[in-house]
Amino acid sequence: MRLSKYYAPTLKEDPADAEVVSHKLLMRAGMIRKLTSGIYNYLPLGLRSINKVAQIVREEMDRSGAMEVLMPMVQPADLWRETGRWDYYGKELLRINDRHGRDYCLGPTHEEVITDLVRGEIKSYKQLPINLYQIQTKFRDEIRPRFGLMRGREFIMKDAYSFDKDEEGAEQSYWTMFEAYKKAFARIGLRFKPVQADSGAIGGDFSHEFMVLAETGEDTIASCKACEFAANLEKAKVAQPKGLCNCDDDSVPALEEVETPGKHTVEEVCDFLSIPASRLIKTLLFVVDGNPVAALVRGDRELNDVKLRNLVGGNDIEMADEALVKKLTNAPVGFAGPAGLNPEVPIYADQELCVETDWVAGANKGDTHVRHLSLGRDCTIEKFADLRVIEPTDPCPECAGEIEFTKGIEVGHVFKLGVKYSEKMEATFLDENGKAKPMIMGCYGIGVSRIVASAIEQNHDENGCCFPPSIAPFEVCVISLGGKDQAVTDKAEELYSEIKDLGVDICYDDRKERPGVKFAEADLIGYPMQLVLGGKGLKNGIIEAKNRKTGEKIELPLEGFKEAFQEWRTAVWGDWGL
Amino acid sequence: MRLSKYYAPTLKEDPADAEVVSHKLLMRAGMIRKLTSGIYNYLPLGLRSINKVAQIVREEMDRSGAMEVLMPMVQPADLWRETGRWDYYGKELLRINDRHGRDYCLGPTHEEVITDLVRGEIKSYKQLPINLYQIQTKFRDEIRPRFGLMRGREFIMKDAYSFDKDEEGAEQSYWTMFEAYKKAFARIGLRFKPVQADSGAIGGDFSHEFMVLAETGEDTIASCKACEFAANLEKAKVAQPKGLCNCDDDSVPALEEVETPGKHTVEEVCDFLSIPASRLIKTLLFVVDGNPVAALVRGDRELNDVKLRNLVGGNDIEMADEALVKKLTNAPVGFAGPAGLNPEVPIYADQELCVETDWVAGANKGDTHVRHLSLGRDCTIEKFADLRVIEPTDPCPECAGEIEFTKGIEVGHVFKLGVKYSEKMEATFLDENGKAKPMIMGCYGIGVSRIVASAIEQNHDENGCCFPPSIAPFEVCVISLGGKDQAVTDKAEELYSEIKDLGVDICYDDRKERPGVKFAEADLIGYPMQLVLGGKGLKNGIIEAKNRKTGEKIELPLEGFKEAFQEWRTAVWGDWGL
Structure with a gap:
């Protein structure tokens, strides 16, 4: 290609709205142009890179035995009603009415469509497993699109869906995709890491994110310097604390109220009482699928709400609002505690709270805390479990080695769905005994356009982009x-x-x-x-x-x-x- | 590929809703599946054919010097307001509101987006010409989608847009695309014909459709057996009639009313008066861009409303409704005539009406016609021009050879747009003298998914599809x-x-x-x-x-x-x- 005849309009200055380096450089190098918020034109140079990424992904998907299809962008609401996501998905799902007033949406993902496609055709276990994928334009109506191709509204994604007849097959499909992803990312030439990710209600180790390592990444990865362990922060297990359970130590003095006027935060209370934050229990109130729950962590720790949600077994978790806190504690926000809390609220405690005792906590009374709290004596704890966010000082949960935190950009995700969609949509097959069973599904995504941006985030200098030769324009x-x-x-x-x-x-x-x-x-x-x-x-x-x-x-x-x-x-x- | 592991669910029976052979066979061969009205999933076999078509088109576009880009599917309404098409386009344009209530549409075509993209970057004649194309999913909310991939709502199209600094360059860009299309369709292996098509207000010979020849085609092509002439019926010129102008023949007897009670149609009137239809003038009333006009053709001819619209120089033409006919003629529908018509209505007459005289026509009076009508003596004719649809008995307008009618499926269109969009959107460049001028545009489309369907329409037998090897799955x-x-x-x-x-x-x-x-x-x-x-x-x-x-x-x-x-x-x- 002769550049004298090529359309690559470069810019001398960074665009005013570009916050991250990939956005700046993609614009300056004449690879993309913004059409409107979160929606970009791919110019010839940018499209070349995207197509190269897509082709590598396609080749590795084909090699893994998956088959390419192309599903529509416009999807009928009825399918989304079958799975309940029409109501549940929120405003990221862009809803449309056609000229006849019928409801549709722009596809942010294709579980419903693929399940509908397959349930019409697959009747027998003999037709399983299959894995179908597409490389396609998706739309998610992000509330605040930003960072160029990193978090756009319209973007290009590879999404694959596997269907299996049993758990064993589903696990095999999962690991086949895991390996295909490793090969694809290796061929693209990026430094990346597959990390354990939250698998929600499915459980098990069947969710991994593929992270491109870059200082500018939005995600934090906890990984072990000694072993293979690597996990997204929201997923990373914390090792069990050393020491025996001490909950029922009966030498703790009797519970005693102390006035802590106007002291709401951990820092304020600890300063006022001259104790370290590690001696105080933070009591946090949440609503999980509509029901209030309380969670306890040490004052110097951070609660991991994903772990709490999974422990409770819910889909949706949010902080209790001020009114609910007042209702449950009879006190303003800042004075909740496990002793004397409304007995209808189950209390979950982080595992490390059981090896110590004699705590300070809120008194469920304005401007008041308690001391000499014994969780075993003074409250009813539903369960002690791993509920907090891992810290760099924690040991590796698998080998007790040293943990380090790095930043990453999520560019791929493999996920075992189980029967979540196939049950609701009645995508069943007849097994060897002629019995109808729901197919066991997995879904697997790669952010094709995002990879180009993340390649720049990982590889650039003050003069511009440094593309790997595999995906350079x-x-x-x-x-x-x-x-x-x-x-x-x-x-x-x-x-x-x-x-x-x-x-x-x-x-x-x-x-x-x-x-x-x-x-x-x-x-x-x-x-x-x-x-x-x-x-x-x-x-x-x-x-x-x-x-x-x-x-x-x-x-x-x-x-x-x-x-x-x-x-x-x-x-x-x-x-x-x- | 081993078919034992392939996903190609064939059907034994034709689907109930499939009317045309390509729709039946695409479904039966397991190449597509319907998601909802006019929206299809492309299964592995179908996608393979589509991708092969796309690749041939891509290669010929690249060879012609055009550059591939990818524009968004979701487009902001503001751009469409600039060109006036937001109001004008009608219900085929699917309009959307995002979460913030802003107006968007799903792109049925990309003139606005490409013009916006280019106006931001092209400043000088030195940067011209350029031609940018994309292969992309389009959406048109057809009122009655049908025929599978032939007239869907969501479909795959190649669209290209050229920008030139002068007419000469624009014409060259046009013919470069014309040749590239010929090469692409030849490589696909279909019998096709480029035919002259209506170029609307632009005029000239700068609009061609590429037709795949098939008996089942919806379009009719008039072509010459002797020379290269071929045109879409709505465009095909009719040769000038033989004979001299006879309008002013003063030997015609005086105009005379005859009662034709209840005789509305040409056939009824001619039967009643015992004259051939070729002796009667049909007077048709239209509204062009809001203004009434009358058009005259012989009773045995069909008016071509596209020719009338172009002659008048309007954008929009429709038949006058009953109320307007009554208002302009003071008579019920069926008795309009050129003599005594409301003088504010300009009258255009087909060219062959000038070589004869002594006509029968409507009298602008209920149940009455006139005879001995002389157009020169009894009415004011704005213009005589080619206004009728060509017939197989007409001579070729270019070489007087024999004309034949064939059926075709439109799969491509090349079109000179001129400055229609660039003027409205102020897409200007500075010419050699530093003067700002609007770029001269052309647009060029190929229906990629439609080609696969038309290949089947052209090539099939009772056993199924006969694909050309270039695009077979x-x-x-x-x-x-x-x-x-x-x-x-x-x-x-x-x-x-x-x-x-x-x-x-x-x-x-x-x-x-x-x-x-x-x-x-x-x-x-x-x-x-x-x-x-x-x-x-x-x-x-x-x-x-x-x-x-x-x-x-x-x-x-x-x-x-x-x-x-x-x-x-x-x-x-x-x-x-x-």
């Missing part, structure tokens, strides 16, 4: 500095043709621009390999070759160029682990 | 009749691998089905080449090769198979003109 850029020197131009043309004939994805900067402009734009767009030919180089029989990732420049001889180029190219791919 | 199907004969199965596996290694797109029917089922399904799906291996064949060292299009069967030797297969394959492609 062009793998190589030939830059001619010939100006009016026809001999240089001729040679550049020759090299361009020669490399193109090798099957290399190359572009040729034949524009009448100053060398500085050409260099800057090549770095901005982030072609992994840049070949620079000028009058002096031609005279000396060399072309300068620059590795965008390492910045390293070497000279390739024009004589025997092809071999030298191929060798260098292999080395550059190698720098990306490819 | 698989080019070759190996059918093993081995049953439990391991030697046959092994040989079939070997052939399958061997052909796959040649880079041929092949599937292998390794299912445990009866031979009859395998043959029937292979014909139904329409693989262009079928290779059948059974025990007897293996013993005799041959494999049976069937050409789906011609039905011809030959025997290929297992010894030296590769060469024999390649020779046969070349011949089969040749049967498709490929």
